[in-house]
Structures are given as structure tokens and as C-alpha cells.
Amino acid sequence: MNDAQLVKNFRKGDIEAFNCLVDRWQQRIHRFAFRYFASHDEAMEITQKTFIKVYKKLHTLEDADKFSSWIYRIANNLCLDESKRAGRRRSASMEALTEHPVAEQLAANPDRQVQHDELGSILQLALNQLPAEQRIVIIMKEYQELKFREIAEILDEPENTVKSRLYYGLKKLRQLFEQWNIELEALHHE
Amino acid sequence: MNDQLARSLFMDYLYNEISEEEKLNLESYLEDHPKLKNELDQLRKTRSLLQKMPEVDPAKKLLVMEPRKRSFSQWWHEAGNLLPRSFFGKASFAVAACLILLLIVGSLTKFHIETSSNGIAISMGYSPTVNNGISAQQASALVKQIHRENAAMLSKYARQIDQQNKEQLKQVVNYFDQKRMQDLQLVDQTLDELQQNTNYKLHQTNQYLGQVLQTVSLKNNNN
Numbered sequence: 001m002n003d004a005q006l007v008k009n010f011r012k013g014d015i016e017a018f019n020c021l022v023d024r025w026q027q028r029i030h031r032f033a034f035r036y037f038a039s040h041d042e043a044m045e046i047t048q049k050t051f052i053k054v055y056k057k058l059h060t061l062e063d064a065d066k067f068s069s070w071i072y073r074i075a076n077n078l079c080l081d082e083s084k085r086a087g088r089r090r091s092a093s094m095e096a097l098t099e100h101p102v103a104e105q106l107a108a109n110p111d112r113q114v115q116h117d118e119l120g121s122i123l124q125l126a127l128n129q130l131p132a133e134q135r136i137v138i139i140m141k142e143y144q145e146l147k148f149r150e151i152a153e154i155l156d157e158p159e160n161t162v163k164s165r166l167y168y169g170l171k172k173l174r175q176l177f178e179q180w181n182i183e184l185e186a187l188h189h190e
Numbered sequence: 191m192n193d194q195l196a197r198s199l200f201m202d203y204l205y206n207e208i209s210e211e212e213k214l215n216l217e218s219y220l221e222d223h224p225k226l227k228n229e230l231d232q233l234r235k236t237r238s239l240l241q242k243m244p245e246v247d248p249a250k251k252l253l254v255m256e257p258r259k260r261s262f263s264q265w266w267h268e269a270g271n272l273l274p275r276s277f278f279g280k281a282s283f284a285v286a287a288c289l290i291l292l293l294i295v296g297s298l299t300k301f302h303i304e305t306s307s308n309g310i311a312i313s314m315g316y317s318p319t320v321n322n323g324i325s326a327q328q329a330s331a332l333v334k335q336i337h338r339e340n341a342a343m344l345s346k347y348a349r350q351i352d353q354q355n356k357e358q359l360k361q362v363v364n365y366f367d368q369k370r371m372q373d374l375q376l377v378d379q380t381l382d383e384l385q386q387n388t389n390y391k392l393h394q395t396n397q398y399l400g401q402v403l404q405t406v407s408l409k410n411n412n413n
Contacts, residue, residue: 022252034246043246051252120244127240141205142240148207163201167233174236182239 004064011059018058021067022051028144029075035139036079038124046082050075072146072154076136083132126176134169137162191219196226204233 001009003024009017026047033046053074061070127135140146140154152159199216202208208216220227274283295301304311324332 026252027247031246035243040246044250048252119242123240123243138240142237143243148201148205160198163198166201167197170233170236173240174232177236177239 003067007058007061007064007067018055021054025071026051029071032072032075032139032144033079035124035127035143036135037082038128042082046075046078049078053078066153069150069153072140072144072150073156076154079136080132122180122182126173126180129176130169130172134165134172137165138169138173141166191215193223193226196220196223197229200230200233203230204237 001020003021006017006021010021029050030043030047033050034040034043037043037046050071054071057074061067127138130138136155137151140151141148146154148159148162151162155162196216196219199208199212203213203216220230274280299314302311302313304313
């Protein structure tokens with residue numbers, strides 16, 4: 001049974017259909033929010049809020065086939081709202097991240113090689129340095145594996161804008177990796 | 191194709207959303223433009239690095255719970271499932287049900303059992319007067335007794351106070367008597383001393399006068 005059919009069943013009062021949607025989408029929404037905030041707690045909160053909103057507003061979704069982009073749009077808006085709401089706190093934490101010990105060590109010592117367990121936090125750190133609009137596009141494309149068309153629909157932006165944000169986001173990440181002396185070839189985990 | 195157009199195809203190329211024709215055109219163009227090719231390679235490496243990010247999964251699964259709306263027949267059917275199946279269970283259930291029924295009937299009919307030295311009295315709808323306290327006569331006697339005891343106690347207390355006062359008064363009188371005796375003795379003693387003093391001085395005066403007279407008479411005789 002596809003998402004559209006589950007949406008229709010839920011509208012008829014089948015609560016199990018909604019649970020099935022939650023089961024299908026929870027992991028994706030959680031990963032999306034986690035990549036955005038780099039925090040399990042905030043990712044969980046965004047995930048819960050997303051499904052609460054979906055539960056309350058599902059009857060307003062005109063085209064059940066567009067459930068995918070609709071739920072992403074909700075999650076994305078919640079992330080942006082949360083980001084704005086806690087703007088000061090987050091910007092302070094971003095400043096702290098730029099002084100990340102591993103990043104500092106890498107910049108200071110070009111011969112030092114990144115350990116596998118450090119890589120995740122370094123990549124997340126780099127991702128958090130990007131402007132929200134570039135970060136969201138990279139998360140959607142790289143980790144949610146959405147098509148440009150789908151991302152454009154979620155963000156309600158032209159496809160070329162999405163591609164442009166992705167291009168500049170990747171370039172910015174490239175600069176950061178060079179700054180921290182991170183090279184794919186240098187990794188130990190192969 | 192130019193550099194700008196080539197760059198606009200980078201993302202489509204990297205994420206494999208490019209048509210075969212555009213892909214061939216781009217690759218052909220990049221062969222002649224190593225700087226652009228290098229830029230694309232750098233972006234590809236960046237992508238490869240991003241793919242090394244470990245996946246994270248939610249710690250707990252969300253579940254939506256909503257109170258079920260049941261019809262009476264569903265409710266009755268589900269309630270039936272709660273009844274015990276074994277013989278022992280059924281017997282216990284029957285005994286418990288009988289007891290509850292008995293209690294309800296007893297409560298509604300005001301069932302009453304009373305035991306006394308004369309036997310057991312069972313009644314329905316009759317509510318015997320329950321007198322757990324004392325009668326009016328007993329209460330009156332008790333009050334009178336309390337009054338008597340209070341009066342006796344007050345009288346005894348007054349006598350004790352009176353006796354105590356008398357004793358204190360007697361002590362005060364004794365004290366004043368003693369004081370008076372002492373004062374009288376003192377006055378008497380003082381008067382005695384005064385008398386003795388006066389007598390002594392009178393005696394001395396007489397003695398001096400005698401001597402003077404004697405002296406005067408001797409002088410006269412000599413002349």
C-alpha cells in the first residue's frame with residue numbers, strides 16, 4: 001500500500017494507517033532533522049512536531065500523491081522556525097563549533113590524519129557552517145536522495161535555484177575540508 | 191558550450207540527473223578545459239566525503255494512540271471475553287457475584303441482623319433504634335454526681351485555704367508578740383541602766399558635797 005492510499009485510509013478514520021505512515025517516515029524525518037541540527041534531542045522533537053502537525057492537518061492535503069513533498073515541507077519549516085526561535089543560542093553554539101578541537105588540530109598539523117570516528121563530527125561540523133538554505137539542499141540531495149524536481153517542489157523554488165545552492169554549498173564545504181586538511185585519500189577506514 | 195553553461199550542468203552530472211546527450215557534450219567540453227574538469231573533480235570528492243557521514247536513527251519509535259470508539263455490541267462481546275474459562279475461575283466468579291448480589295439486595299431491603307441475650311433477630315426494612323450512649327436518667331444522675339463531687343471538692347479546697355490562712359495569721363501574730371516582748375525588754379533594760387546611772391551620779395554628787403562641806407568647816411575652825 002502506498003503513502004497516498006494510507007493517507008486516504010487515515011482520512012476515513014483508520015488510525016493504523018497513520019501509524020503505518022509514521023513507521024515509514026519517522027526515520028527519514030529524524031535523519032533530516034538530525035543533519036540539520038546535529039542533535040538527537042532536537043531531531044526527535046522536530047520529528048514529533050512534524051507528525052503531530054501531519055496528524056492535525058492531513059485533511060487539508062489536497063493531493064494525497066504529494067504527501068512526500070508535503071511532509072518534507074512541514075519538517076523543513078519546523079527546522080527553520082526552530083532555528084530562528086533559538087537563533088542566538090544556535091549562533092553561539094556555531095561559534096563554539098568553529099573552535100572544534102579536531103578542526104583546530106587538523107588545521108595546525110597538516111600531517112595529522114582524520115580518524116574514522118572523528119569523521120562524522122567533522123563532516124557535521126562543516127555542514128553546520130553552511131547557510132541554512134544551502135545546508136537544507138545538501139541534506140535533501142545527499143542524505144535524503146531526493147530529485148532536484150522534488151526539492152524544488154518542497155522548497156517552492158525553481159530547480160535552477162536549488163542546483164545553484166547545492167553548487168555553492170559543495171564549494172564552501174570543499175574550502176572547509178581544504179582548510180582542515182581533510183582528504184578522502186587520507187582516511188583510514190577503507 | 192561555454193564555462194557558465196558547463197558549470198550549470200555540474201550538479202545534474204554529479205547526481206546523475208543529466209540526459210545522455212548533455213553528458214557527452216559536457217565530458218567533451220571538460221576534456222579541453224582541465225581547470226573546469228578539476229573543479230568538477232573537487233566537487234565529486236566533496237560528495238564522496240559527505241557520503242562517509244554515519245547514519246543516525248531515532249532512539250524510539252513513535253506511535254499514535256487514540257481511544258477506540260466501540261459500539262455496545264462490541265463492548266458486550268469484549269466484556270464477555272473477560273469472564274474466566276476454567277472451572278475454578280468460574281466457581282470463584284459465581285461466589286463473588288452471589289456475594290455482591292447479596293450485599294446489593296441487603297442494602298436495598300435494609301436487611302438487618304441483631305444478636306442479643308434473647309437470641310437473633312433478622313429484619314428487613316426495620317431500622318432498630320441504636321442507643322450506644324446513656325439514658326436521660328443516667329445522664330441526669332451523672333450530672334448530679336458530678337455536681338456533688340464538685341461541691342465537695344470546692345468545700346474541701348475552701349477549708350484547706352481557710353486553714354492555711356489561719357496558720358499564716360497565727361504566725362504573724364506570734365511574730366508581733368515576740369517583737370513586742372523584745373521591745374519591752376529593751377525598754378526595761380534601758381530604764382534600769384538609766385536608773386543606775388542616775389543613782390551613781392547622785393551618789394557622786396552627795397560625796398562631792400560632803401567633801402566640800404567638810405573642807406569649808408575645817409577652814410572656819412582654823413580661823
